[in-house]
Amino acid sequence: MRLPDIPHRHHRFVRTTAALGTGALALVRRRDVSAEYQGSLRGATALANAGLTWLTGSRAFLGKVGGSSGIDEFLGAFSTRGSGPVQYASSPAHISDIGALDGDADADTWWDEQASVTSPAFLNAVTAAAAGAVSWALWPATERLAEAIDAKLPTGVGRGLNAAVNGGLVALTAVLIDRIEDWAGGVDEEDYAPLEIELPAHIRETVEALLAQRHPNAPATAEAIREQFSSAQFFVWVAYPDSLHSGDEPVVLDPDQVEQLLADEDIRSIDVRPRASGSGVVPARHTYPVTGVTGSSSALADADDAGDHSTVPTGQLELSLEIVDGRLSSVHLSEVDAEPFADEPPASALAGSVPGTLHPQRFDDEEFGCSSSFEVTDVDDGAVDDDILTLERWPRPDELTFRTDGAASARE
Numbered sequence: 001m002r003l004p005d006i007p008h009r010h011h012r013f014v015r016t017t018a019a020l021g022t023g024a025l026a027l028v029r030r031r032d033v034s035a036e037y038q039g040s041l042r043g044a045t046a047l048a049n050a051g052l053t054w055l056t057g058s059r060a061f062l063g064k065v066g067g068s069s070g071i072d073e074f075l076g077a078f079s080t081r082g083s084g085p086v087q088y089a090s091s092p093a094h095i096s097d098i099g100a101l102d103g104d105a106d107a108d109t110w111w112d113e114q115a116s117v118t119s120p121a122f123l124n125a126v127t128a129a130a131a132g133a134v135s136w137a138l139w140p141a142t143e144r145l146a147e148a149i150d151a152k153l154p155t156g157v158g159r160g161l162n163a164a165v166n167g168g169l170v171a172l173t174a175v176l177i178d179r180i181e182d183w184a185g186g187v188d189e190e191d192y193a194p195l196e197i198e199l200p201a202h203i204r205e206t207v208e209a210l211l212a213q214r215h216p217n218a219p220a221t222a223e224a225i226r227e228q229f230s231s232a233q234f235f236v237w238v239a240y241p242d243s244l245h246s247g248d249e250p251v252v253l254d255p256d257q258v259e260q261l262l263a264d265e266d267i268r269s270i271d272v273r274p275r276a277s278g279s280g281v282v283p284a285r286h287t288y289p290v291t292g293v294t295g296s297s298s299a300l301a302d303a304d305d306a307g308d309h310s311t312v313p314t315g316q317l318e319l320s321l322e323i324v325d326g327r328l329s330s331v332h333l334s335e336v337d338a339e340p341f342a343d344e345p346p347a348s349a350l351a352g353s354v355p356g357t358l359h360p361q362r363f364d365d366e367e368f369g370c371s372s373s374f375e376v377t378d379v380d381d382g383a384v385d386d387d388i389l390t391l392e393r394w395p396r397p398d399e400l401t402f403r404t405d406g407a408a409s410a411r412e
Contacts, residue, residue: 006060014060015174021052023167027159029150030143042139050132052170057124061174194235194271195253195261202396203270206292207331209397210319213290216404221281225288225321228274228328235271236391238262266388270331280326288321292400293336319400333394 006014025048030038055061150158207229215222238261253261294317316336322329350359 006055006058011060014055014058015171018052018055018061019167019171019174021048021055022170023163025049025052026163026166029146029159031147042136045139046132046136049135050128053131054124054128056170056173057127062177191240192237193240195238195240195258196233196235197258197262197270197391199234199270200391200394203331203391203394206319206395206397206400207321209400210288210290210292210321210402213402213404216289218281224279224281225323225328229272231275232328233273233275235273236262236265236267236269237271238265262391264388265390267391267394268333268389272328272330274327281323282326284323284326286323288323290402290404292319292395292402293317294395294399295401317395319395333389 025045028041028045030041033041146158146162149162152158153161208226211222211226211229240261318332318334318336320332320334322332324330353359
């Protein structure tokens, strides 16, 4: 976190402390100490007011666990990056900087430094400091007012009423925040963050089968990538609800929560972070020259009828490995177009061209493969999208044909 803030999970403790602290502070009078110590009491009161203001401006006070009162979002409107997404991990070995997953931790740190001066936590701290300063400035006047009220009431009643009202208002504010949230619909907002996973066995077997194919140029490269893969951590980006939000700290989830996050997530890429510290491969950035392509739609349908895997969507999919900075960076699964889109005019259309000739491509010109039309169809909200690629639906080794530089190789 850029500045100290309190996670939602401590909200009951924070709210109780804020209410009791405010009530206790209202019991104190300057006449309770001798004149020589009244300056110290004034300073302590100002600090206490600043601390209580900061506490009631923290995330743990402003919203429920698993929700948001909207106040955080209001404060976040003044921040260039807010507090950032939560970083989830399914095991204790989790990431600590979301920028590292993007391969640009330095840039992320720079942005964090720039955003820190306008983050909600910073605004809360500034407000708390201002409250302390106002408390210091108004302390003589507030004490005279409190003493005037005490003088008109039986001994101790004024203090008690003051403490009950002040503490009760803080407690009531917390309750009202929750009620406002419920009244507003209690919508559980979602954001995206990387989740560390145990790579499913069938995906691991598929990648290992791909790496077992002969590398067309350098067998040492294949061996290095295999070593990186065997020692790697794996992350997928998932949508997470506010109910799992806990400030900017990584959250270790239980297996049921992980399963719930992954249940309907469309996953086309798995980020790979090798732990092996060996030297990188060359070229430093490239797509591994061996890929795996699934069979045709009819072949997959036949496999389903035979009782085999019924998890892979119809159509061809290509499994590929991306190398960045000489290290395995990600595993991709992408669709293979049966008829590639023609984004350039055919050679025959350019045969008589001379320098300076413009060849506009009309949107309705089928010769150039362009079209401006699109079709909108009604979708049944209850229908299952066959195109969603959950981890379970990634292909198995026996569903792939491995290709090297565009040429099909024997199946492993």
